[in-house]
Amino acid sequence: MTARSQSNAPRRLHVTPLEPASRSVKLALHEKRLDFDVTDERPWERAPSFLVLNHAGETPVLVDSPRDLAEGNCVVCGAGVILEYLEEAYGGPALLPEAPGERAEVRRLMAWFERLYAPQAGWPLLFERVEKRRRGLGSPDMGVIKDALLALRWHLDYVSFLAERRHWLAGQIFTLADVMAAAHLSCADYVCELPWDHFPEAKAWYARAKSRPAMRTILKERLPGTRPPPHYDDPDF
């Protein structure tokens, strides 16, 4: 079951709606002002037509048709891989700094959200609140949600720690670290009221991120049957 958008952009992004990994790539494409079409996937159904694109059976997948590519399309799998690819294949606003040490700091924080935040906090919240219904797996486990929210406070504290010291998470410029963090935290913010007021520096950073045109576009998206809290897409929350 796929929803195809209508234009004829030179690239198509296969996503799962309200999935942080998919959202991070959408956000980067908007930041870099690259046109794209979207196909909504249901990767847990393991359809052969999707598995042939990505043997790992995961979204996001970008099917790109760069002008200078003589033979066919370029299929790029996985959020981190696509984000690096977009930096290397296209100009436009740079989302990675120049110096190797600064690039490493951006990537450290990307990995933080993918490898620590997601399994400890983001994924259990989204799984209980959204995925279980989407996949017909029963009702949410409130104990899991409670533990995930506790872990989430620790991660918001870390975002505050960073935001006290830097304008954006990895330094003075907006980078893929902010893209990844905003993608992950905004998905959690859709399914529950995050305690932003307890973490004022994190909140100030997130307000800056929400004010960016790319993020405002993303925050307009709605998952059928699930409504976010009122402050969700308000930059002055």
Add this chain to the structure above:
Amino acid sequence: MTARSQSNAPRRLHVTPLEPASRSVKLALHEKRLDFDVTDERPWERAPSFLVLNHAGETPVLVDSPRDLAEGNCVVCGAGVILEYLEEAYGGPALLPEAPGERAEVRRLMAWFERLYAPQAGWPLLFERVEKRRRGLGSPDMGVIKDALLALRWHLDYVSFLAERRHWLAGQIFTLADVMAAAHLSCADYVCELPWDHFPEAKAWYARAKSRPAMRTILKERLPGTRPPPHYDDPDF
């Protein structure tokens, strides 16, 4: 409890012995012929002196002192991040191809081993066979080992699928995909006899990897109290 090696190399790598992530960085440093000293860590003890290096509390961590860095050291955290850093900060043999699409294929396979192979097969095997004893957590669970070995066969089958089509895993040249795969599979090969003979293409690829000087250096390392199978460091296994 740290074991410090003796030279005065311009960089120090903090590792956990027989950990695939740490091993992948050692392997890349040897491949790129960059000198380094090693500190063995016990990250599960969460010592403040190590947490201050990496807030995530994980090995590997590279403390680098590049000649052109005016102020102090550069601390780089996490295998994937360090491998990218070494490519960007140093010349020497390139472990990433030039074209963005080919680089994406290398990174897809790196992510395959870190995000699919490790949780499904590599980590449960190493946890049951090595980590439990190292951390005083009791005896191995044979059911977990059996499931992990089943998953491992599926991954060896995928390596065969790739090696039937390509000389190295991501294409014609040896890349970070081979580094990551060899690091992960060699750690599993240390703790149990992998069924290489059932996957002849994967075996032929691994024999090529084992013949490289960098890999031969790594395969000489021994974990006190644990002996690998006889074929472990033999390129003609």
